[in-house]
Amino acid sequence: MIETEDAQGRLRNRHPIAVIDIGSNSIRLVIYEGLVRAPSVLFNEKVQCGLGRGIAETGNMDPRAVTDALAALRRFRALADQARVERLMILATAAAREAGNGAAFIEEAESILRQEITVLSGREEALYSAYGIQSAFRDIDGIMGDLGGGSLEVVEMQGKHIGDGMTMPIGVIRLSERAAGDYEKAVLIAREDLKKAAFLKDGSGRNFYAIGGTWRNLAKLHMASKKYPLYVTHHYEMDAAKATGFLKKVGRNNVEKLAGIEDVSRSRRALLPYGAIVLAELIRAMKPAKVIFSSAGVREGYLYSLLDEHQRNRDSLIEAAEELSILRSRSPRHARELADWTGKAFKAFGIDETEDERRYREAACRLADISWRAHPDYRGDQALNVIAHGSFTQIDHPGRAYIALANYFRHDGLKSGTLAPEIRLITSDRIWERSRYLGAFFRVAYLFTAAMPGVIGDVTWREKPDGSMELVLPRRLAELHGARPLGRVNQLAKTIGRDISLVVDV
Numbered sequence: 001m002i003e004t005e006d007a008q009g010r011l012r013n014r015h016p017i018a019v020i021d022i023g024s025n026s027i028r029l030v031i032y033e034g035l036v037r038a039p040s041v042l043f044n045e046k047v048q049c050g051l052g053r054g055i056a057e058t059g060n061m062d063p064r065a066v067t068d069a070l071a072a073l074r075r076f077r078a079l080a081d082q083a084r085v086e087r088l089m090i091l092a093t094a095a096a097r098e099a100g101n102g103a104a105f106i107e108e109a110e111s112i113l114r115q116e117i118t119v120l121s122g123r124e125e126a127l128y129s130a131y132g133i134q135s136a137f138r139d140i141d142g143i144m145g146d147l148g149g150g151s152l153e154v155v156e157m158q159g160k161h162i163g164d165g166m167t168m169p170i171g172v173i174r175l176s177e178r179a180a181g182d183y184e185k186a187v188l189i190a191r192e193d194l195k196k197a198a199f200l201k202d203g204s205g206r207n208f209y210a211i212g213g214t215w216r217n218l219a220k221l222h223m224a225s226k227k228y229p230l231y232v233t234h235h236y237e238m239d240a241a242k243a244t245g246f247l248k249k250v251g252r253n254n255v256e257k258l259a260g261i262e263d264v265s266r267s268r269r270a271l272l273p274y275g276a277i278v279l280a281e282l283i284r285a286m287k288p289a290k291v292i293f294s295s296a297g298v299r300e301g302y303l304y305s306l307l308d309e310h311q312r313n314r315d316s317l318i319e320a321a322e323e324l325s326i327l328r329s330r331s332p333r334h335a336r337e338l339a340d341w342t343g344k345a346f347k348a349f350g351i352d353e354t355e356d357e358r359r360y361r362e363a364a365c366r367l368a369d370i371s372w373r374a375h376p377d378y379r380g381d382q383a384l385n386v387i388a389h390g391s392f393t394q395i396d397h398p399g400r401a402y403i404a405l406a407n408y409f410r411h412d413g414l415k416s417g418t419l420a421p422e423i424r425l426i427t428s429d430r431i432w433e434r435s436r437y438l439g440a441f442f443r444v445a446y447l448f449t450a451a452m453p454g455v456i457g458d459v460t461w462r463e464k465p466d467g468s469m470e471l472v473l474p475r476r477l478a479e480l481h482g483a484r485p486l487g488r489v490n491q492l493a494k495t496i497g498r499d500i501s502l503v504v505d506v
Contacts, residue, residue, distance in 0.1 A: 009117070011323060015086040016042060019299045020076055022109070024052025024095035024116070024173055025271070026213070027069055029076040030299055031083050037311050038320040038393070039303060041491035042362055043083060047072040048267040051095040051105075052149040055384025056169075056177040061099045073112050090117040091302060093125050094150030094171060094327045119428055120169030120298075121483040126153035130162045131208050131301030135316065136234065136294055136393035138356070142207030143200060143286060147215055147278060149271075154282075156199050157209075164199045170278055172214050178493040179274075183252055186274060189280040200286040204219040208240065213228040214275035219293040221272075224260025229422035232389055234295035235396045240288045243475030247283075250276035260399055296393060317359060317394045321366035324390075329369035333453040339365035341456045342441050348469065349496060351437060356399060361438055363395075365401040368410055368442055369451055380412030388423060401427045402435050410446075440488075440495040447485040448477070455480075468499035478504045 011427050014034035021028045026442060028046040032039040049069040054062045066134060080088050090113055096102045106117050120128065129146035139159070146153045148171045155165035169178075179186035194200065200492045212221075219233045228236075253273045257260055261269065279291070280500050304312060325332040339362040346353060346361070353361065363389075371382040388404040395403075401423045414436055424432065455477065462470045471489055486502050494499040 004375065011326065011329060016083055017087045017303075018080050018083070018085040018089070019302065020073070020080075020088070020090045020113070021299050022051070022069070022073075022090065022096055022103040023180060023309060024055075024084060024093060024151070024171055025050060026149070027051075027072050027076075028299075029079060031080065031085060033304070034343070035087070035303060035320070037307065037314040038316040038323065039300075040320075040323070041391070043081070044074070045081065047473075048265070050149070050267075051099075052171065052173040052412060053177070055095060055099050055150065056174050059093055059099065060101045061105060063442065066101070066105055070108060070112060073109050077113050087168070088115065089302065090115065091128075091298065092117050092119045093298070094122075094167075094169075094174075097121065098150065099261055115180050121154065122151060123165065125151070125237065126155045126165040126167060127162065128298045128301035129153055129211055130155045130157055130165070131304045132211065132296040133157060133294060133301070134160065134162075134296060135300050135304040135312075136291075136296035137209070138394050140207075140209070142209060142288060144209040145211065145282060146214055146295075147171060147210070147212035147275060148228065152278060154197050154200065156202060166197055168193045170194075172274040172278070175274045175278065176271065183277070186277050187251075187281065191284070194285045200282070203286040203287050203288050205287070208282060208286060210277070210279065210291055210293045214268065214271050214407040215279060216293055216295070217272060218247075218275055218279065219249065220263055221255075221258050221260045222249065224263075225258070226380070229399065229425050230388060230397055232397065232400065233293050234391075234393060236293045238291040239292075240283045240291050243283065243291060244280060247276040247280040251280060273395070295391075299383055313361060315394060317392055318366070320390070320392050321363040324370055325366040328371075328373075329366075329370055330451040331369070331406045331453050332366075334365045334449060334451055334456070335368060337453055337456050338368060338442070338445060339372050341459070342438060345441050345461060346437075346461070349498065351434070351496075353434075357402070360395070360399045360404075361404045361434075363392075364406045364438060365442075367403060368407055371407075371411070372451065376411075380408045380410075383407040383411060384423065397426050397430065398431050402431045402438075405432070405435035406438040406442065409436055410442035413443075413490060414440055436495055440492040442472070444485065444488045444492050447488055448473075448480050468501065471500060471502050473502070473504045 017035050018031040026046050026048050031043040033441045050065045051061045110117050130144050133144045140157050144155045144157055150171040151167050152170050153167045156163035170190050178189050216233045219236045251273045254490045255269050255272050325335045329335055371379040374382045388400050445456050458474050462472050489500050489502045
C-alpha cells in the first residue's frame with residue numbers, strides 16, 4: 001500500500017484559500033484548492049442562521065441568530081485551520097452592515113476568527129456579484145441580480161463592462177417581514193422598490209442573470225416541473241415570458257405540492273415564495289428574453305477580482321478541463337495533441353465550428369480519457385455523467401451535452417441515434433451530429449496512440465482528386481496499420497458520409 005501526504009487527487013503547487021460569507025440568511029465556508037481561474041472546491045459547509053430576521057421590525061439582528069452565527073464561525077475557523085488554509089477571506093453583507101448591533105457582532109466575530117472582516121457596502125456587493133457573472137459566463141448581455149436574505153443587488157452588464165447598479169431592501173427575509181406574510185403586499189413592495197431601478201427597462205429583450213440560493217432552488221423546482229434531463233442549475237435557462245405562471249404558483253405559497261420540493265431544505269422552503277415574487281416582478285419591470293441562473297456570485301466574484309488581467313482572460317472551461325486531464329487521464333499531453341488533431345480533421349472535412357463549438361471540442365479532447373480506470377463496460381456512462389454534471393462554468397447546457405456525448409460515443413460506439421436519450425432532449429441536431437463526428441474521430445485516434453503522446457500529430461489527412469479522403473500514416477508508424485483501425489476508419493466514413501481510406505505514406 002502506498003502511503004503519502006501528497007494526495008494524487010489534488011494538483012501540485014496549489015495552496016488552499018477560503019472564503020467565509022456572512023449573509024443575512026446563511027453563513028457559508030468554502031475552501032478552494034487555490035487562487036486560480038477555475039478554482040475547485042475542497043470543502044463547503046453552510047449554516048442557516050437567519051441573521052437578517054427581525055431587522056425590519058427591530059433594527060437589530062436576533063440575539064439567538066447571533067449566537068448561532070458565532071458558533072458557526074468558531075467551527076469554520078477550526079475547519080480552515082484543519083485544512084491548512086493559507087489565506088482566509090471573510091465577507092459580510094446586508095445584515096451586518098445595516099443592523100444596529102452589527103458593529104458589535106463584527107467585533108466579536110473578528111475575535112473568534114482572529115482576523116478582520118470585510119463588511120461590503122451595497123455597491124461593493126453588487127460589484128463582486130457582477131464579477132461573479134463575468135467569471136462564469138461569456139458574451140454577457142443584460143442585467144445581473146443577486147438576491148440574498150436582506151437585499152437585492154442589480155447591475156447592468158455588457159461584456160466586460162459593468163454599468164449602473166443599485167441595492168434594494170427586498171431580500172427574501174426582509175421582504176417576508178415587510179409584507180408580514182401577505183402575498184399581495186409583498187408583490188406591491190417589490191414592485192415599488194424595483195421602480196427605483198429605472199435602468200431595468202434597458203434590459204428588455206436581453207438576459208437576466210439570477211444569483212442566490214433561493215433562486216437556484218426555484219430553478220431546481222422549474223426543472224422538476226418540466227422533467228428537465230440535466231440537473232445542473234448553472235446556466236439553466238428559463239423563458240421569461242413563460243415563467244410567470246410558475247412563479248405565481250410558487251409565490252402563492254403552494255410550494256409543498258410542487259415536484260422536486262423534497263430537494264429543498266425546510267428552512268429554505270418558507271423563503272421560496274418571496275424569491276418567486278421578486279423574480280416575477282423583475283421580469284415584469286425588465287421584460288428580459290431569458291432568465292439564466294448562475295452558481296457564481298459574490299464569493300466567486302471576490303476571488304476573480306484578486307486575479308491579474310491575464311488570469312481573468314483565461315477560459316475557465318478549458319482551464320477546468322485541463323486540470324481534470326492532469327488528474328485523471330493517462331497523458332495530458334496526448335489530450336492537448338488530440339485537440340490540435342481534431343481541429344485539423346474538422347477543417348479537412350469542411351466541418352464548420354462556431355467559436356463556442358471550438359471551445360467545446362477542445363474541452364472534450366482534454367476530457368476524453370478521464371474514465372480510463374473504470375470497467376470498460378461503464379466508461380461511456382461514467383464519462384457522460386462526470387462531464388454533464390461537472391462543476392464547469394462558461395458553458396451552457398447544450399455545450400455540456402456536446403462534450404459529454406462525444407466522450408460517450410468514444411467509449412460506447414456509434415451504434416444508433418438512441419444512445420443517451422435523456423441528454424438528446426437538450427441538444428440541437430447540429431450539436432448531436434458534431435458530437436458523433438468527434439466521438440468517431442476519437443475512436444480512430446486512440447487505436448493509433450494507445451493514449452500516449454508523440455504519435456497523433458504525424459497522422460494526417462489528404463484529399464484525393466475524386467473528393468475522397470485518405471488517413472495517412474507515416475512510414476515509421478506503418479506497423480500500426482491493421483484490421484481494427486481500418487474498421488474504425490470505415491465507421492468514421494459512414495458517420496461523416498465521406499469515403500475514407502487508410503494508407504501508409506510512401
